Amino acid sequence: MNPVEKYLQSLPAPEMAELRRIRDIVMATVPEATETTSYGIPTFQYQGKYLIGFYGYKQHISLFPTSGPIEAMKSKLAGYKLSKGTIQFNLDKIIPEPVIRGLVLYRIDQIDKENN
Numbered sequence: 323m324n325p326v327e328k329y330l331q332s333l334p335a336p337e338m339a340e341l342r343r344i345r346d347i348v349m350a351t352v353p354e355a356t357e358t359t360s361y362g363i364p365t366f367q368y369q370g371k372y373l374i375g376f377y378g379y380k381q382h383i384s385l386f387p388t389s390g391p392i393e394a395m396k397s398k399l400a401g402y403k404l405s406k407g408t409i410q411f412n413l414d415k416i417i418p419e420p421v422i423r424g425l426v427l428y429r430i431d432q433i434d435k436e437n438n
Contacts, residue, residue, distance in 0.1 A: 326357050326364040336413055337378040344376050344385065347422045352430060371433045374426055385409045385417060391428040395421065 323331075326345070330338050341364070348355060348366050355366040355373055363386065365375035375386035382403075389407045392399065398421050403410040411417055 324357065325359045329359070329362075329364055333378050337383065340383060340413055340416060341376055341378055343416075343419075344422060347419055348374060348426055351423050351426045368430055368433050369437055371436070373429055373433070382410045382412055385411070385422070385425070387425040387429055388432075390432050391425040394428050395424055398424065 330341055330345075333341065345357075345364070349357075352366070352368055352373065355368050358365055358367055360372070360375065363375045363377045365386075366373040372388070374388075377384050377386070386408055392404055392407065392409060396404070399409060399417075401415065402417070409417065
C-alpha cells in the first residue's frame, strides 16, 4: 500500500471520502501526475515539480495549490479561509470540482512556463 493510501485509510470516513474525491479530480485532470508525500502531506508532482497537496485536520481540510492559483481564482474561492498557499474548508462547504480543476490547470500552466 502506498503512503498516500495508507494515510487516507487512517482518516474518519467523511474526511477520507472528501480527500479521495480531491485525489480523483487531480488524477483525472492530470493523469501523468505522480502521487507522493512531502512533509507527511499527500501531494502530486507534475514534471518533477510540486503541483498540489491536501490534508485532513481535526477541524478542517486543507488544499495546498500554492499561492499563484489561489490568487488567480480568488473570486471563485470567496467564503473559504485563504492564506498564501492554502485553502481551508469544512465538509459542509466543499470546494466544487470545477474550482479544483481550475487550480490544478493554473498550476500546470505555471510549471510548463517555468520549464520552457
